[in-house]
Amino acid sequence: MTHRPPLLVELRRSGRTVLVPPAFTVLEALEDAGIAIDSMCRAGICGTCEAVALTATGPHAADHYPHPLRLCTTAPGLLTHLVLDL
Numbered sequence: 001m002t003h004r005p006p007l008l009v010e011l012r013r014s015g016r017t018v019l020v021p022p023a024f025t026v027l028e029a030l031e032d033a034g035i036a037i038d039s040m041c042r043a044g045i046c047g048t049c050e051a052v053a054l055t056a057t058g059p060h061a062a063d064h065y066p067h068p069l070r071l072c073t074t075a076p077g078l079l080t081h082l083v084l085d086l
Helices: 026-032
Strands: 007-011 016-020 050-057 067-070 081-084
Touching: 007 026, 016 026
Parallel strands: 007 081
Antiparallel strands: 007 016, 050 067, 050 081
């Protein structure tokens, strides 16, 4: 089993930071932190939880920013640091 480090998420507009544990998605961690995010399918299909990533680092980071990102499918291991326009 490969160790996945937690993902640090910065919310640019609110100034908050949330640490996403390896077993969580960004959506789950934000909800656990009391941050309301619209969501429906939780499978990355509907796009309801999509947010704008201002920057990100990690093996699956986009090549350009700003970049849309579905929070229900984004998790540690895919990214290590994420700045959202929230």
